Amino acid sequence: MPDFKSIGEFGFIDHIATHPTPKHVLCGIGDDCAVIAQSDTQVRLVTTDMMVERVHFLTDTPPEGLGHKLLAVNISDIAAMGGTPTDAVISLAVPANHDAGYLERLYNGLYACADRFNVAIVGGDTTRSHNQLVLNISLTGQMNCNHVCYRSGAQIGDLIYVSGTLGDASGGLSLIQDQIEMDQTDRTHLLRKFHRPEPRLELGQTLAATDAITAMMDVSDGVASDLRHICQRSEVSASLQASAIPLSDAFLNFCQKTKKDAIQLALSGGEDYELLFAIKPDRAKEIESLVQKSSAPKITCIGQITEGKDAIQITHEDNSRSPLTVTGYDHFKSTP
Amino acid sequence: MPDFKSIGEFGFIDHIATHPTPKHVLCGIGDDCAVIAQSDTQVRLVTTDMMVERVHFLTDTPPEGLGHKLLAVNISDIAAMGGTPTDAVISLAVPANHDAGYLERLYNGLYACADRFNVAIVGGDTTRSHNQLVLNISLTGQMNCNHVCYRSGAQIGDLIYVSGTLGDASGGLSLIQDQIEMDQTDRTHLLRKFHRPEPRLELGQTLAATDAITAMMDVSDGVASDLRHICQRSEVSASLQASAIPLSDAFLNFCQKTKKDAIQLALSGGEDYELLFAIKPDRAKEIESLVQKSSAPKITCIGQITEGKDAIQITHEDNSRSPLTVTGYDHFKSTP
Numbered sequence: 054m055p056d057f058k059s060i061g062e063f064g065f066i067d068h069i070a071t072h073p074t075p076k077h078v079l080c081g082i083g084d085d086c087a088v089i090a091q092s093d094t095q096v097r098l099v100t101t102d103m104m105v106e107r108v109h110f111l112t113d114t115p116p117e118g119l120g121h122k123l124l125a126v127n128i129s130d131i132a133a134m135g136g137t138p139t140d141a142v143i144s145l146a147v148p149a150n151h152d153a154g155y156l157e158r159l160y161n162g163l164y165a166c167a168d169r170f171n172v173a174i175v176g177g178d179t180t181r182s183h184n185q186l187v188l189n190i191s192l193t194g195q196m197n198c199n200h201v202c203y204r205s206g207a208q209i210g211d212l213i214y215v216s217g218t219l220g221d222a223s224g225g226l227s228l229i230q231d232q233i234e235m236d237q238t239d240r241t242h243l244l245r246k247f248h249r250p251e252p253r254l255e256l257g258q259t260l261a262a263t264d265a266i267t268a269m270m271d272v273s274d275g276v277a278s279d280l281r282h283i284c285q286r287s288e289v290s291a292s293l294q295a296s297a298i299p300l301s302d303a304f305l306n307f308c309q310k311t312k313k314d315a316i317q318l319a320l321s322g323g324e325d326y327e328l329l330f331a332i333k334p335d336r337a338k339e340i341e342s343l344v345q346k347s348s349a350p351k352i353t354c355i356g357q358i359t360e361g362k363d364a365i366q367i368t369h370e371d372n373s374r375s376p377l378t379v380t381g382y383d384h385f386k387s388t389p
Numbered sequence: 390m391p392d393f394k395s396i397g398e399f400g401f402i403d404h405i406a407t408h409p410t411p412k413h414v415l416c417g418i419g420d421d422c423a424v425i426a427q428s429d430t431q432v433r434l435v436t437t438d439m440m441v442e443r444v445h446f447l448t449d450t451p452p453e454g455l456g457h458k459l460l461a462v463n464i465s466d467i468a469a470m471g472g473t474p475t476d477a478v479i480s481l482a483v484p485a486n487h488d489a490g491y492l493e494r495l496y497n498g499l500y501a502c503a504d505r506f507n508v509a510i511v512g513g514d515t516t517r518s519h520n521q522l523v524l525n526i527s528l529t530g531q532m533n534c535n536h537v538c539y540r541s542g543a544q545i546g547d548l549i550y551v552s553g554t555l556g557d558a559s560g561g562l563s564l565i566q567d568q569i570e571m572d573q574t575d576r577t578h579l580l581r582k583f584h585r586p587e588p589r590l591e592l593g594q595t596l597a598a599t600d601a602i603t604a605m606m607d608v609s610d611g612v613a614s615d616l617r618h619i620c621q622r623s624e625v626s627a628s629l630q631a632s633a634i635p636l637s638d639a640f641l642n643f644c645q646k647t648k649k650d651a652i653q654l655a656l657s658g659g660e661d662y663e664l665l666f667a668i669k670p671d672r673a674k675e676i677e678s679l680v681q682k683s684s685a686p687k688i689t690c691i692g693q694i695t696e697g698k699d700a701i702q703i704t705h706e707d708n709s710r711s712p713l714t715v716t717g718y719d720h721f722k723s724t725p
Contacts, residue, residue: 056486056487056489059489065489069510069513072496072510074509074511077509078476078509078511081509081510081512082511082512082513086512087476087478087511087512089509089511091427092428097433097529099476099478099511099527099529100512101478101479101480101512101513101514101525103481103482103525105516105517105519105523107519108482108516108517108518108519139425140414140423142423142435142436142527143437144437144439144525145439146439146441146444146523153392153395156401160405164408171411173410173411173413173414173417173425174405174410174417175410175414175417175418175423176418176435176436176437177405177437178437178438178525180440180444181441182441183441183443183520183521184519185518185519185521187439187482187518187523189437189439189514189525189527191435191437191478191525193433193435193529
């Protein structure tokens with residue numbers, strides 16, 4: 054049997070996902086949340102995330118932001134199904150000499166996010182670690198069973214949309230890792246998108262209620278990787294327009310300064326926590342106008358679902374076309 | 390602010406438990422499970438546990454047993470409320486060079502336990518760790534809202550019972566840690582109780598349905614510590630009979646061989662995962678007979694709830710009495 058690095062995170066998940074689940078589990082491993090039948094009309098959603106010091110966050114990461122992010126990225130998973138988060142349990146493994154004040158500030162950030170999104174923190178486990186802080190959250194949500202947006206329903210001809218702008222979080226991460234100097238406004242924008250992702254909860258709920266969304270997920274590993282999941286689960290391909298990818302001024306300034314390919318970084322960088330979704334083509338204008346009237350962020354059409362098996366083509370700004378070869382982030386394959 | 394070791398696990402939990410929770414959270418932090426109102430008749434139970442390599446298990450711990458134990462100890466929490474487990478999510482943080490075969494065997498143990506107790510593994514998160522394997526489980530259960538057994542209902546005069554025998558798991562742990570030689574039958578018994586705890590699910594459900602149980606929890610940190618939780622939450626004291634503490638022959642042989650005080654170790658040793666509960670005195674005989682007719686393990690009366698505030702007295706075998714000074718396990722306070 055190989056070691057973990059060589060099979061990777063997704064290889065292992067594919068392996069364990071073969072175990073059968075009972076009928077009331079409407080969706081197990083393989084979507085943003087597990088979906089469990091609760092009554093004739095309601096489903097329960099469950100999602101979980103583990104964050105490890107020096108893998109997902111640095112030892113000097115501001116703890117309030119870390120507490121916010123731990124919960125926010127899981128609310129983002131609930132948003133990606135169209136649901137409403139309800140309650141969470143938190144586990145901590147803490148080195149014995151860890152500053153308890155840091156953890157109190159982490160909980161302050163967690164509770165501030167929980168109170169804003171009406172999530173009750175109902176319990177947890179606190180235990181000892183040797184030399185890394187490890188955090189885990191399991192978040193439960195609920196929604197009407199008829200409105201659940203899976204990754205698997207995209208149809209040929211559907212239009213592919215994304216909310217907000219892409220790449221900002223990876224710009225923020227790069228600012229920290231590579232110690233790049235930038236204009237204060239741009240810097241604040243990029244760091245905020247990295248440290249304080251805003252789950253698109255209202256947008257997810259608005260979209261799900263229209264019944265015009267055929268597939269949805271959140272952008273956690275980068276569109277290049279995440280759109281591939283939609284294509285695989287829906288058994289289709291996709292075509293993207295590079296010129297349509299929504300980029301912030303701050304991110305464009307960052308790419309100019311660092312001489313990075315903006316489109317490539319925007320599609321491959323993780324942790325944007327925007328929503329990526331497919332709309333039935335005849336409903337697209339109506340949905341755009343519905344979102345515009347809400348307080349949700351702008352949505353942008355970036356491409357279309359096409360016939361085929363899990364291939365993504367990109368039309369570049371010079372009108373040339375090529376397969377999208379950039380991939381997203383795999384914690385095992387991407388790190389030494 | 391002090392470091393984590395000096396305030397300890399329970400100090401930190403007390404601190405974070407002060408945040409208010411909404412009304413549909415019937416019980417948050419402070420019991421075996423969180424209890425959340427689900428409908429007019431049903432509640433949802435949630436419990437979570439994190440297990441860290443070289444804190445909760447050794448690097449060479451057999452993985453099938455570890456997978457079993459991760460789920461079994463959480464089923465034990467559901468059993469302690471009287472509920473039925475339904476589904477779980479699992480998070481893993483794995484060093485990149487970790488043997489994937491070990492994790493496959495861990496999942497085999499987990500799935501074997503899940504299938505036996507009708508628990509669906511519905512999702513999870515797999516990520517990278519630096520040098521420790523970290524496992525987290527969040528288990529959901531359900532039950533009728535009228536039968537939930539909290540820790541907080543014990544009344545003066547109630548009889549205190551425990552299932553099975555106490556101390557076996559700490560005997561098993563000591564066999565591993567101190568490399569003690571013992572007769573094969575005794576050794577197998579103690580190691581099995583440590584590696585493969587059996588959640589008392591049927592017993593918990595049978596007891597909860599009688600409405601004669603005023604408080605219940607599972608024995609995870611040792612009766613000395615766990616009974617104190619019942620006393621604190623119920624605002625009572627307790628009196629124990631040393632001669633009544635149920636001990637296995639294997640554990641008695643182990644204590645004789647290692648010259649350990651059997652009663653002290655049985656009350657302070659953790660991880661027995663038996664049920665500890667208080668019965669209304671006029672219902673005790675009926676409940677004993679009900680359990681005897683089931684396939685659940687024997688239950689034994691070990692003492693009585695008394696007036697007072699969170700003091701536990703023990704009557705020794707020579708009829709002398711003293712306050713119970715031994716305590717249970719705190720991962721932060723008990724380790725260097």
